[in-house]
Amino acid sequence: MDNGESSTNNSSRPWESYNTVFTNAKAGMEGVDKEKVQRIVYELSKGSKYFQNEERKETLMKQKIEHMHDRSAKLSSSDLSNYQKVVDRRILELEATRDLSRIWLHVDMDAFYAAVETLSNPSLGGKPMAVGGLSMISTANYEARKFGVRAAMPGFIARKLCPDLIFVPVDFTKYTHYSELARKVFRNYDPQFIAGSLDEAYLDITEVCRERGLSGGEIAEELRSSVYSETGLTCSAGVAANRLLAKVCSDINKPNGQFILQNDRSTVMTFISSLPIRKIGGIGKVTEHILKDALGIKTCEDMVQKGSLLYALFSQSSADFFLSVGLGLGETDTPQARSRKSISCERTFSATEDEKLLYSKLAEIAEMLSDDMKKEGLIARTLTLKLKTATFEIRSRAVSLKRYTCSSEDILKHATKLLKAELPVSVRLIGLRMSQFSDEIRHSDPSQETITKFIVQKDFSRQNLDDNKIDASKNCLSNDESMSLSFDTHETSYDQLKDVLENEEQSQLDANKVPPNQECTRKEERPQVLEGDALLIKHKEYKPDTSHSMNDNSSAQNSEPVTLFLPIEPLFWIDGYKCNLCGIELPPSFVEERQEHSDFHLAQRLQNEESGSSSSTTPTSKRRILGKEKANSKPKKQKQSEKDDATCHLVLYYPHTISFQERTPEEMKMALNLIPPKLNLSPSNSLGEPKSLPSMSDILTSSRARNLDLKIQTLGPFFRVTGKNADTGGEIGRAEGVVRPWFGQGLVLHLDTIRLTKETMKMDKSVLGVGLYVGAVAIRHGYDCGCRTAQLLAIYDSDLYHSKLVRFYRRIGFEEVKEVSGSLIGDMADMLVWGGVGTRMDANIHHLLLKWSKVFLKSNV
C-alpha cells in the first residue's frame, strides 16, 4: 500500500517507495523512527543489484494487482450475485465446522537466539545485540530493535541503524539445547505438542485445563513461568480456540506476555473483525498488497464482506482459506506428525561466471546434501537445482531420476547436467534439493486431501452448473491425461522402491561409509510415517469395535513394509470411456456419473484400507459394479467385518477419512441458526415449520431419557451421527452420509451408512430404538439443510440381513422404491452412487418427521 499511495510524492522522499518489510509493525518496534529506518535502508540499498531486483519484483506485483483489479471491475452484478451464493453456501459449511471446544496455546520464545546468547554471555545484557553477521541477521534483541534492527535485515544496514550493535555469530547447538529444555516443559501440558520451529510451539491444553480446573490463561501463566525457571528465557503465549487465532494472540503482548481470546463466537468475531490481514499466518507482504490494493481488503472482516470477489478471483482453496480466516476459523485438531518432504542445501558466495568454480561449489553442495540425507536416512528421486543469478533472479531446474538415491555421485552427476544447461551465467548462490522420498505411504496423505477436495468441490461445482468460470473438471479424477500420467508414476515408483530396497542392501556392502544402522533408520522411519497415516489412525478412532482385532498396522516394526502398501490406483478412463479399475464404460459426456463413479472407487479403496485387505479392492468393486455374482461374490471384507467387528455393515461406501468436527445436536442447530435468513435455502423452512415436527433438541432430550448419547458431526455437506450407550460410552449405532443434489430432485439426504452393532441387531426393540434415534438425528439434519427426501440403499449382501434391513427401514418409515439389480439401464445412477445392488428406499423427510413426532414429543413430556 505504501508504494501505491506514496508514488505521488516519492520524488521528494524516494525512500518511501522502497517497500521493505523492515518497517512492519513488529514486537519491540514501537517508538521506532520508521521514516529514518526506511531512509537508511533505502540509502544503503538503492542502485544495488538486490535493489534492482526488488524493483523488478515490485513491478511484477503491481501488474498482478492491476490485473486483478481489472478482473474485479469486469465482474457483472450477476456474476457477483452468483459468487455471493457460493460464499453464502460456504459460510454455512464453514460455520458448521466451527469448534469452540478446544483450547490451543501458542508459545513463542522472546528473541530466542539473542536471549540464549545473552544467557551464555550475560555481559551482553542491556546492550543492542544481533545474532548473525554483516550479511544477515537472524534475530536482534529488544535493545537493538529500538533502533529498527530486526530479523532478516542485512547486518551492514543494521550497523548503520545502530553503530554500537554487537554481532554474535549463530550457534544452533546452543539454541537446540535450550529449545529442548523448553520443549520438556511443553510436554507436561501436551505430550503431542506441535513444534513450529526451535522457538515456538502449539499446545492443545484442553485436557490440562479440564483436569486441573484451570483457565487457559492460568495454564499459560504457569507454563511461561515454568519455561522461565527451566531455561532462564522468557516467552509469550496466546490462548484461543484454534491454532490460527492462538498464533495471532501470542504476538499481542510480546515480549514476556500473553493474550487470551475467549472461546466464544461473538468474542472471536469481534476480535477478527478489526484484525489486519497481515497478522494472519500465511498472509505475507504480497498477499496483503494484492488483497488491499486490488480488492480493498484490509481486515479479516473484509474477507467475508468481499467474499464474492475472493471466490471470483482466486482459486477455491485460496478463497476458502480467506473466508475461513474472516470467520475466525482455524485448525483445532492435532495432526499426525508430518514427515519432511524435501531436504536441501544452498550456499551464497560472491557471484561468479567461472565454470570451474561453479562446478566445484556444486560438488561441495552435493556432498553436503548427500551427507545430510545419509544422516536422516533418506533416499529421493527428484533433484532440483537452484540458482540465484548475480542479478538476484531465482532459477530452478529439476529432474526426476529413475532410482532413489542419496549418493553424492548421483546427485552431482545430475546436478552438473542441470547446471551445464544454464551456462554461461553469473551466479551468487547454488542450491540443491532432493524430494520425492521413497516413503511409499507418503502417497496416501495427498491423495486423501484430494479426495476431500474432490468431493467437496464436486458438490460446490454442482451449485454452479451453469457457471463456466468455476472449473470443475480440474478437480475431477476423470481428467484423463493427468491421471493416467500419475498412474504411471505410482506404478513405477512402487517398482523402483522395491528395486531400491533390494539394491540398497547391496550398496551398503559396497565400501560406502553408510553407517550400518542406516537400513534400520529407514525402517524405523517407515512405521513412523505409517503412524502418520491418517487413514489408519482415524479408522481406529472411529471404529472402537475393531480395536481389539486385526493386525495393528501402526505399531509394528513390520518386516515387510513394502507389501503392506500397494500403490494407490488412480482412476482414469481408458480410451476416454472405460474405467481402468472395473471396466465399466461411461462416455465423457456423463460428467456427473463419472464423478460418482470415481467417488465410489475412492470410497471402496478407503474402505479396503480400513479393513486392511487392500488386495480385494478391485475384484470386489468389479463384482459389485457389474452386478454379478451377488450374494456369492460376498467380499471377504464383509465376512471379516461381521466376524471381527461384531457389527453389521448395512451400507458402507463412504470414506471415513474426512476429519469431522464434533458437534452436539444443539451446537449444530445453533450453527445453523446463525445463518442469516437469506442464506437459509431450506424450502421446508421457508414454508414455515409446523410446531408438531420434532426439533433436534426434542430428539436429543428424548434420546437421553433412553440412555442414548447422540452426536452429529459435520464436514461441509457430510455428516455422521453416532449413538452411544450413555453409561458405557460404547457405540451402538451410527449413520453417515451427505446432503447432495439428486437428479432433478434438489437436495436429498443421502444415507451412505447406517450401522448398528450386532448386539443391537439381535434385539428388535433396540434396533428400533437406536436406529430410530440415529436416523432421526440424520433426518432432522437433512430437514435443517433443506432436503425434502432421504434415500438409502439396503445392500443385498446376505439374505438374512437384507430382509431384516428392509423390514427395519420400512418400520422406520422408508419405502421401497425399487430393486437395484444391475440389469436395468435405470439402475445405473443408483449403482454408480452406491456401488452395489440392493433395495433403494426413499422417504419423504417431512412425513418421516411428522410420523416420528409422536414418539419424540410424547417421551418429552
Add this chain to the structure above:
DNA sequence: ATACATACC
C-alpha cells in the same frame, strides 16, 4: 512433472 512465487522462522 516442472518452474516459479510466496511464506515462515
Add this chain to the structure above:
DNA sequence: TACTGGTATGTAT
C-alpha cells in the same frame, strides 16, 4: 566490502 538458509506450499503451465 553489498541482502541467509531450510522447508512447505500454492499457482501456472
